[in-house]
Amino acid sequence: MAKEALIVIDVQNDFCPGGALAVAGGDEIVPIVNRLIQQSAHVILTQDWHPAGHSSFASSHPGRAPFATVTMPYGEQTLWPDHCVQGSPGAEFHPDLEWTTAELVVRKGFRAEIDSYSAFFENDHRTPTGLAGYLRERDISKVSLCGLATDFCVAFSALDAVAQGFLTSVVLGACRGIDLNGSLAAMTERMRDAGVKLI
Ligand code: VGL
Ligand code: ZN
Numbered sequence: 001m002a003k004e005a006l007i008v009i010d011v012q013n014d015f016c017p018g019g020a021l022a023v024a025g026g027d028e029i030v031p032i033v034n035r036l037i038q039q040s041a042h043v044i045l046t047q048d049w050h051p052a053g054h055s056s057f058a059s060s061h062p063g064r065a066p067f068a069t070v071t072m073p074y075g076e077q078t079l080w081p082d083h084c085v086q087g088s089p090g091a092e093f094h095p096d097l098e099w100t101t102a103e104l105v106v107r108k109g110f111r112a113e114i115d116s117y118s119a120f121f122e123n124d125h126r127t128p129t130g131l132a133g134y135l136r137e138r139d140i141s142k143v144s145l146c147g148l149a150t151d152f153c154v155a156f157s158a159l160d161a162v163a164q165g166f167l168t169s170v171v172l173g174a175c176r177g178i179d180l181n182g183s184l185a186a187m188t189e190r191m192r193d194a195g196v197k198l199i
Pocket of ligand 1: 009010015148151152
């Protein structure tokens with residue numbers, strides 16, 4: 001039978017209320033995610049993990065405000081408030097997240113010059129994190145995703161997962177979105193069109 005992994009995206013303090021890049025209701029998903037974790041044979045977590053002064057931070061671009069867009073060598077990049085700085089409390093998983101059974105933690109966004117929304121590739125859509133190879137080597141062909149934020153890290157991870165040939169579903173009830181300029185509807189549509197099963 002096809003082996004399946006649950007991929008829990010970025011359930012970190014900075015994406016929850018009170019955090020630096022709080023997603024509305026981000027903490028509400030924690031009990032739902034915990035239930036999914038309990039039901040899953042294989043659990044993988046991602047952790048947004050930026051060095052101080054990361055190029056996705058508005059503070060690294062004089063005169064630019066958070067949520068503006070800039071053009072980077074690899075394409076368009078939204079600028080964010082400083083968040084998920086390596087080793088900071090904001091970068092830790094939500095304290096109620098029951099992550100102890102997780103088999104792998106994929107850290108992403110650790111290169112100063114490039115952001116990484118997806119669990120599979122950096123924002124150049126070329127530099128791999130190694131996750132696809134890890135899953136294939138372990139014979140895992142199905143992935144189910146949940147976490148934060150629906151329209152950024154969850155969506156880009158799901159799009160890359162289907163493109164890499166994994167049978168992919170997103171548990172929308174266990175996700176919350178940022179919704180910047182209609183991004184939630186747009187990314188939901190892109191996922192559906194790409195063949196991601198939305199649950
Ligand atoms: C995320 C913006 C910046 C996410 C991470 O987890 O969706 N969004 N870094
Ligand atoms: Zn980030």
